[in-house]
Amino acid sequence: MPFSRLPALLAEALSERGYAAPTPVQAAVLEEGADSRDLIVSAQTGSGKTVAFGLAIAPQLLDADGRMDRPGAPLALAIAPTRELALQVSRELMWLYGKAGARIVSCVGGMDPSKERRNLSHGAHIVVGTPGRLRDHLERGALDLSGLRVVVLDEADEMLDMGFREDLEEILDATPENRRTLLFSATMPKPITMLAKRYQRDALRISTMTEDRGHGDITYQAVTVAPSDIEAAVVNLLRLHEPDTAILFCATRDAVRHLHASLIERGFDAVALSGEHSQSERNHALQALRDRRARVCVATDVAARGIDLPSLSLVVHVELPRDHEALQHRSGRTGRAGKKGTAVLIVPYQRRRRVESMLRGARIQAEWVPVPTAEQIRAADQERLIAALTQPVEIEDEDRALGAKLMAELSPEDIAAMLVRSHRSKLPAPEEMVDQGPKPRERPEGPRPGFEDTVWFRMDVGRRHNADPRWLLPLLCRRGHITKQDIGAIRIAADETMFEIPRHAASRFVAAVKRTAGDPNTEDGIRIEPIQGSPREAARHNRRSGPPPVRHQAKPFRAGPGQGQGQGPRRGR
Incomplete structure (x- = not known):
């Protein structure tokens, strides 16, 4: 459906931006009967919802000629969870309503509040802001909501997750009762439903979410790695895909700082975004990404909310999201506005079951693939180089002359x-x-060379804790400051694992294990200790010294809170 029912100035602005037809969410809010009602819109990130609510509020803003009256008390208020998203919304509305003469004022944290108050005092048609800053202006008397005709809550679920409920309620309580309220949210948890019930009247529900809930333009992949190989996997994924722009998600500021420094050291053009960066630093980082001076952004979840980078084609979950909703919000940074994107989860071996459960909860089909190898990357480099050099280009005479000299x-x-x-x-x-x-x-017949004289050790994780040599080997190397060549046989039982170390390295291994026992960077909670003799001798000793066996049938194991399948190793006894 073309934008046929829109005021001429809005249609003209859309045409200049290359909009030929509305996206599904834009078409839905333009349907007859939706233009005067409260709306609850469930739409995926990147579906064009900012332009959608910009079009939806037009009947409340424009006069009969499709223009704005003189600015005064704001007619529309758009609330977003983060500075970046609020500023992005402001930019979108500026070009959409620029020809109609709209005056738009932004009020966001990290900016000069006195300058914002001056801008408000000069009048505005639309105010866009974050909950905390809007509440501050409201309480100081700088923000007059008495003439408000429409309120838009963008990414409402994120605002509630971030603790803005009280701010939102105070702002909405200060608006006229006959206002129109539009609520946009990628997910609809119970708190959103309660908010809608309190502040909306006979709201029309619109959902453009796909049945599988995974973004249709995003390809999901998952790779399993040893914990010590996570950074190497990040490097190889970036090198294989060579994206125009990529976001790497970490869980903490420390992880962002460490990974960013590591990528810079390896030669990547990378920037970092986390709560420890000032607004000026964030602005510089985002501008570097938009200008292509940087191609990789390492960020925490909160810092990356609201970021809109048209060239973003790769999202890597370096540290796993907390749940399937966070997975979708992170991944939704790519695959926007009809463009294709890739989201890759880096999964430590022992977390695979948890990730499989998370993907099922999100109804996302992810392809489990191996980590790219150096050979694959070199082959991809060759193809990219040949493609780049064989593209037709205009060659200047000066370049031809220099080429002739070289020949x-x-x-x-x-x-x-x-x-x-x-x-x-x-x-x-x-x-x-x-x-x-x-x-x-x-x-072979007899022990491996170098393992004729060994000491056996045990650790208190086994098959019930998803123990697997693929993550046990790197763990032992980190805890014991040894290499994998120093580890002999590994025998995994139901509740414990036994392994052998050459006797000449055993004392050094024991000392290192004691030193690293309290290190937060190690697998804390896993106890490692030597045993007397071989595993068979230790088992006989335990049978002789332990209590007599119970003859009745054993009860099945039941996981306690937080110890379900896929929740990581269960520690201790």
Whole structure:
């Protein structure tokens, strides 16, 4: 459906921006009967909802000629959870309503509040802001909501998650009762339903969410890695995809700081966004991404909310999201406005079951793929280089003259090789991954060379805790400051795992395990201790010294709170 029923000035602005037809959510809010009602809209991130509510509020803002009257007390209020999203909404409404003569004022945290109060005093048609700053202006008397005709709550679920309920309620209580209220939310948890029931009247529900709830333009992938290989996996994913822009999600500020420094050291053009960065630093980082001076953004969930980067094609969940809704919000940064995107989850071996459960909850079909290898990356580099160099370009006479001089001194093969080398020197080197667990080998007669005299150890995780050599090996290397070559046989039982270390390295291993027991960067809670003799001898000793066996049938194991399948290793006894 074309934008046929819109005022001429809005239709003209949309045409200049390249809008030929509305997206599903835009078409839904333009349907007959929706233009005067309260709305509850469930739409995926990147579906064009900012323009959608900009079009939806037009009947309350424009006069009969499709223009704005002189600015005074605001007619419309749009509330967003973060500075970035509020400023993005403001920019969108500026071009949409620019021809109609709209005056739009932004009120967001991190900006000069006195300047915002001056702007409000000069009058506005639309005010866009974050809950905390709007509440502050309201309480100081700088924000007059008495003439308000329409309120828009953008990403309402995020605002409630971030603790803005009281701010929203105070703002909405100060608005006229006959106002129109539009509520946009990617998800509809119970708190959103209660908010709608209190502040809306006979709201029309609109949902453009797909049945599988996974964004239709996003390809989901998951890779399993040893915990010590997470950074190497990030590097190889960036190198394989070579995205125009990528966001890497971490759970904490410390993780953002560490990964950002690591990527800079490896030669990536990266910026960081977290709660410890000032608004000025955030603005510079986002501008660097928009200008393509940086291609990688390392961010926490909250810091990345509201970011709109048209060139974003890759999202990597370096640290796993807390639940399937957070997974969708993170991933929704890409695959926007009809463009394709890829979201990759980096999954430590022991967390795979939890991730599979999360994907089922989100109804997302993810492809489990291996981490890209150095060989795959080099092959992709070759294809990209050949494609780039064989594209037709206009060559200036000066460049042709320089090329002729080079041809007179060097062979074509040498010139081409130098060009390839120059291209490769700008690319960060791919990472070599550690082996994915011990390789199968023929069982030799007698012990392995170097393991004729060993000491056996036990750790209190087993099959019931998802124990697997693929993550046990890196754990032992970190805790004991040894290499995988120093670890012999590994025997995994139901509730414990036994492994052998050469006797000459055992004392060093024990000392390192004691030193790292309290290190927050290690797998805390897993106890490692030596045993007497071999595993078989230790089992016989336990049977002799332990209580007599119980003859009745054992009760099935029941997980306690937080110990369900996929929740990580269960510690202790």
